Amino acid sequence: MKNIRKYNNNIILANDRGQEVIILGKGIGFQTNPGSMVNTSLIEKVFVPQDTVQMSRFADTLSDLAYEYILLATKVVDCGKELLQTSLNPSVVVALADHFSIVFKRFQEHSDMPTPLKWDIRHLYPQEFKAGLQGLDIIRQERQLVFPESEAVNIALHFINAEIDTADMSTTFKIVTITNDIIGIIKEYFHITFDEEAFDVMPFVIHLRNLVLRYTVHPNQKVQSGDDDLYTLVTKRYPEASACCNRICAYLQKTQGWEPLCNDLLFLTLHIKRITESLTR
Numbered sequence: 001m002k003n004i005r006k007y008n009n010n011i012i013l014a015n016d017r018g019q020e021v022i023i024l025g026k027g028i029g030f031q032t033n034p035g036s037m038v039n040t041s042l043i044e045k046v047f048v049p050q051d052t053v054q055m056s057r058f059a060d061t062l063s064d065l066a067y068e069y070i071l072l073a074t075k076v077v078d079c080g081k082e083l084l085q086t087s088l089n090p091s092v093v094v095a096l097a098d099h100f101s102i103v104f105k106r107f108q109e110h111s112d113m114p115t116p117l118k119w120d121i122r123h124l125y126p127q128e129f130k131a132g133l134q135g136l137d138i139i140r141q142e143r144q145l146v147f148p149e150s151e152a153v154n155i156a157l158h159f160i161n162a163e164i165d166t167a168d169m170s171t172t173f174k175i176v177t178i179t180n181d182i183i184g185i186i187k188e189y190f191h192i193t194f195d196e197e198a199f200d201v202m203p204f205v206i207h208l209r210n211l212v213l214r215y216t217v218h219p220n221q222k223v224q225s226g227d228d229d230l231y232t233l234v235t236k237r238y239p240e241a242s243a244c245c246n247r248i249c250a251y252l253q254k255t256q257g258w259e260p261l262c263n264d265l266l267f268l269t270l271h272i273k274r275i276t277e278s279l280t281r
Contacts, residue, residue: 001038007063014038022047022059045074047090061094065101073097076138080131080159092162120180121153123196124205125160132156164213171216178212182248189244190276200278204271215258231266241273
């Protein structure tokens with residue numbers, strides 16, 4: 001493994017068997033030159049960005065952040081990935097380290113960090129919220145600081161954003177907000193309440209999140225429009241669920257300009273019927 005470029009004393013760009021990687025390690029860049037061998041005993045983390053553009057932005061941003069925040073973010077992300085069992089955009093480390101650099105300062109100044117969509121995140125993304133709570137434990141162990149539970153939501157948002165792979169937190173907010181609005185429409189229409197984390201409800205919440213994600217992030221993705229005859233049959237058999245689905249469709253058309261496909265409406269209607277039916281048993 002050879003050094004290609006030194007960003008600072010703790011971050012270098014290296015060639016690992018023909019692949020360019022970003023390496024973190026305390027003092028790994030100290031007194032090194034391009035072409036020199038990397039002291040592998042100092043390596044604490046290796047990043048493999050997706051492309052050369054991301055490589056440059058990733059390294060430049062990392063080099064501007066305090067090393068302590070980068071290491072802390074790395075530990076939180078690694079533990080989160082193990083819990084979530086999913087791939088994450090590597091840029092989540094940069095985003096989270098940058099967040100820590102802000103929130104730690106505000107915490108020391110006793111300034112509140114705004115936590116948008118606190119209730120929504122906790123219920124719509126329970127696993128990511130658990131990863132956020134896990135992050136708070138790591139901060140407590142590493143820095144002897146006890147953050148309020150609301151900070152777990154902020155950490156969870158970074159995990160959600162990295163899963164969606166939009167690299168755009170505003171899109172993540174939008175997905176969470178729309179998902180919660182649709183659930184609200186169902187509750188209001190049937191005058192019911194239900195726990196989004198309940199065993200019977202969670203499959204619907206996941207389906208709904210994926211549906212909103214597709215329309216938000218991949219609007220031009222080609223999908224089958226569905227079977228019109230089957231949808232017609234379902235609407236006749238379950239008129240109340242279908243009427244609620246139509247209300248959701250009207251909301252999406254009015255607020256987002258979306259025209260849900262027949263197949264999407266079919267599955268929404270069936271999910272709504274199953275949830276409402278399970279609550280009346």
